[in-house]
Amino acid sequence: MLITIIIGIYRILACLMIASPIAINILLNGSIVMSFIYMPLLCILLSIFAIYIDKKLLDALLNIKLIKIKKINNEEQQSTNISPLY
Numbered sequence: 473m474l475i476t477i478i479i480g481i482y483r484i485l486a487c488l489m490i491a492s493p494i495a496i497n498i499l500l501n502g503s504i505v506m507s508f509i510y511m512p513l514l515c516i517l518l519s520i521f522a523i524y525i526d527k528k529l530l531d532a533l534l535n536i537k538l539i540k541i542k543k544i545n546n547e548e549q550q551s552t553n554i555s556p557l558y
Contacts, residue, residue, distance in 0.1 A: 475533045482529055486522035490515055 493514045497507055 475537065478533065479526075479529065482526065486526065490518045490522060493518070 493511050497511045502511070
């Protein structure tokens, strides 16, 4: 549950980060060159960065979850004293 909350919060912040250059361009009344070249390029670069961070965040959270599962399995195995079949 906590993992889905963390991922949701990150993705909302990433969307705001990606949309911020467009909002800044509207507020500052940027030139045509800035509107058609720089802002879309900046949004694409921010999107790539957000996707990269999202992948790393998911990998880290998955590793934490797997470590907890392995720890629980080891405790259960030690408590039952049953050897695995493999």
